[in-house]
Amino acid sequence: MLTLFDREAMARVAGTAHLPGHGSAAQDVVMFVSRVADVDAGYRFCLRQGGLGVAPPVDRPEWGAGLRTAHLRDPEGNLLELQAY
Structure with a gap:
């Protein structure tokens, strides 16, 4: 799936x-x-593997009903989002 996300957000x-x-x-x-x-x-799991926490797990009802996300950086600095509905 491809998602377009506002850079400011x-x-x-x-x-x-x-x-x-x-x-x-x-x-x-x-x-x-x-x-x-x-x-x-x-x-x-990602933190134990060397990821750097950016935003801990949180419910995001403003982004969609039942959405929970967390944000990290991998060891090379790439931004990652984990999400579940």
């Missing part, structure tokens, strides 16, 4: 809204989203 979630939109220390331009059975368990 992505920057708010990732805590990078203070960074410029382009350049070497810029906001993210892509995010890998993975649907999982259990966001909390997936988040803990």
Whole structure:
């Protein structure tokens, strides 16, 4: 599935809204989203594997009924979202 996500909203979630939109220390331009059975368990697993927590698991009713997400960075700094409905 391909999802288009507003960069400003992505920057708010990732805590990078203070960074410029382009350049070497810029906001993210892509995010890998993975649907999982259990966001909390997936988040803990990713942290144990070297992921860096960005936003802990939280319910996001404003994004869709029953949606729960968590955001991390992989060891190379890529932004990841775990989600479950």
